[in-house]
Amino acid sequence: MPKPLLEPFRIGDLLLPNRFVMAPLTRQRAAKGLVTNEIHAEYYSQRATAGLIISEASQISPKGQGYPNTPGIYSMEQIEGWKLVTDAVHAKGGRIFCQMWHVGRHSHPLLQLDGGLPVGPSAVAETGHVTTPEGKKNPVIPHALTKAEIEQTIEDYRKAARNAIEAGFDGVEIHGANGYLIEQFLNDSSNLRTDEYGGSIANKALFGLQVTAAVVAEIGAERTGIRLSPSGTNFGVRNNNPVETYAYFIEQLNDFNLAYIHLIEPFPHTIEGMDQYLKSPTQHFRPWIKTSLITSAGYNFKTAEAAVVEGFADLVAFGKDFISNPDLVLRYAQNERLNAYNTETFYGGDHRGFTDYPFINEA
Numbered sequence: 635m636p637k638p639l640l641e642p643f644r645i646g647d648l649l650l651p652n653r654f655v656m657a658p659l660t661r662q663r664a665a666k667g668l669v670t671n672e673i674h675a676e677y678y679s680q681r682a683t684a685g686l687i688i689s690e691a692s693q694i695s696p697k698g699q700g701y702p703n704t705p706g707i708y709s710m711e712q713i714e715g716w717k718l719v720t721d722a723v724h725a726k727g728g729r730i731f732c733q734m735w736h737v738g739r740h741s742h743p744l745l746q747l748d749g750g751l752p753v754g755p756s757a758v759a760e761t762g763h764v765t766t767p768e769g770k771k772n773p774v775i776p777h778a779l780t781k782a783e784i785e786q787t788i789e790d791y792r793k794a795a796r797n798a799i800e801a802g803f804d805g806v807e808i809h810g811a812n813g814y815l816i817e818q819f820l821n822d823s824s825n826l827r828t829d830e831y832g833g834s835i836a837n838k839a840l841f842g843l844q845v846t847a848a849v850v851a852e853i854g855a856e857r858t859g860i861r862l863s864p865s866g867t868n869f870g871v872r873n874n875n876p877v878e879t880y881a882y883f884i885e886q887l888n889d890f891n892l893a894y895i896h897l898i899e900p901f902p903h904t905i906e907g908m909d910q911y912l913k914s915p916t917q918h919f920r921p922w923i924k925t926s927l928i929t930s931a932g933y934n935f936k937t938a939e940a941a942v943v944e945g946f947a948d949l950v951a952f953g954k955d956f957i958s959n960p961d962l963v964l965r966y967a968q969n970e971r972l973n974a975y976n977t978e979t980f981y982g983g984d985h986r987g988f989t990d991y992p993f994i995n996e997a
């Protein structure tokens with residue numbers, strides 16, 4: 635049987651030995667100072683056979699944090715912590731990008747260093763809840779970023795990208811998905827601005843494009859990817875015209891010649907009754923995207939093979955299956971069964987559910 639997911643593929647300057655991407659997965663196990671350590675090095679290096687690993691989302695600044703114990707990529711100590719991880723992954727022959735995020739309004743005073751308000755494009759609270767050190771809380775109305783603060787935030791992205799390279803990452807993925815800051819700018823329900831960052835599709839796209847430009851100028855397009863959820867509705871973001879919004883955004887991104895664009899497929903139930911959203915953004919946007927395309931969310935080996943063979947995507951990211959199967963690539967190669975994942979150990983805790991999922995030969 636041919637194994638299409640074992641075909642090598644080049645992105646930027648990297649030759650990936652297969653089409654498997656480990657999706658970015660928040661695990662909330664960073665130590666004091668929001669630093670990664672030996673246990674993260676072990677966890678990621680166990681998964682080094684992935685064509686590409688994308689790290690758990692890492693905040694570019696203290697303001698950008700939206701959950702307890704998520705790692706940062708803004709302090710010297712954090713750079714040192716990440717070096718343990720990237721060295722361990724490289725020692726096992728792997729490749730790893732750093733996912734850089736700013737959660738925007740999806741934060742809370744209890745997560746802010748100064749106890750201040752989270753920030754967003756506009757003073758509109760999200761729906762749902764925020765996880766804080768004191769448990770789940772209702773979202774607060776964020777402070778609407780001033781233009782000077784927007785400039786500072788873009789500068790924070792630029793510095794974080796430099797830090798990631800310093801920490802030994804092979805590149806960065808800008809987190810433009812899942813209801814966080816860049817998507818808050820792109821969407822109508824979270825962006826009510828009347829300046830050049832709001833109103834038209836081009837204006838709503840400006841922040842994400844300026845972030846991309848800053849990161850590309852700092853570390854190079856071949857080391858920069860971006861993740862988008864064109865049919866995403868996380869935390870109540872709504873877009874009146876997602877198809878045109880993302881067509882414009884992707885067209886502008888094409889000019890950068892990024893290493894890749896990474897799209898998230900929606901869970902069908904999240905867009906039920908919202909006919910403006912695409913059921914399969916990957917298939918729709920494939921012809922628009924002039925660089926490599928990673929697709930993600932809800933794939934199994936069969937559907938991932940179909941996506942690659944039919945040409946809808948170059949690479950497929952697996953999330954939950956990579957949590958519970960460090961040797962996911964080998965299991966695919968050898969037609970082995972997968973370990974089941976335990977959702978109770980996804981977020982926070984210790985090595986359990988983190989580094990102790992068995993490899994084939996240990997099962």
Ligand SMILES: Cc1cc2nc3c(=O)[nH]c(=O)nc-3n(C[C@H](O)[C@H](O)[C@H](O)COP(=O)(O)O)c2cc1C
Binds near residue numbers: 931953
């Ligand atoms: C525990 C967990 C943590 C996640 N953390 C992130 C994250 O940090 N950044 C991100 O872009 N997506 C994150 N996601 C979404 C995944 O990257 C992926 O899109 C999702 O799990 C669907 O893919 P799957 O069906 O292969 O698991 C997370 C998902 C899970 C289950």
